[in-house]
Amino acid sequence: MTDPEYMDRAEALLRQVEMGCDRINEDTEADIDSQRVGGMVTLTFRNGTQIVVNLQKPLHEVWLAAKAGGYHYRFDGSRWMDTKGQGEFFENLSRQATQQAGQPLSFG
Known part of the structure; x- marks a missing residue:
């Protein structure tokens, strides 16, 4: 994979994570705070735990x-x-988010 191909696919993944958070926040009471800085997205849950996705x-x-x-x-x-x-x-992001939020969540 070339560098530009990687960046296109990786940026698409980060956008999908952000859109998943938006959808989850609309459909559930999870209230995930999603913050993006460059090639990193930080998800912060009500209990203060975080999941970090970075390139x-x-x-x-x-x-x-x-x-x-x-x-x-x-x-x-x-x-x-x-x-x-x-x-x-x-699948793993959904599993980890479910554990940290204490309720079933799906990013798929």
């Missing part, structure tokens, strides 16, 4: 840091998959 441009990866730990994702041609076999990005 790792030199590696062509997207990293997700949650209360449960950190995850690295690479685009496999169709989806962002964990580099250690822990599944797809949005």
Whole structure:
């Protein structure tokens, strides 16, 4: 993947995270605060915990840091998959957000 291809796909992922937060806030009582600075989106939950999604441009990866730990994702041609076999990005983001918010949330 070229640098421009990575940036297009990674920026699309960050936009999808932001739009997912907007949708969740409209449809639920989760009240997730989403803040974006450059290539990083920080989700802050009511209980003060955070999930951080940031771009790792030199590696062509997207990293997700949650209360449960950190995850690295690479685009496999169709989806962002964990580099250690822990599944797809949005499935894991939904799982981590559900745990931190204390209610079922879906970013898919």
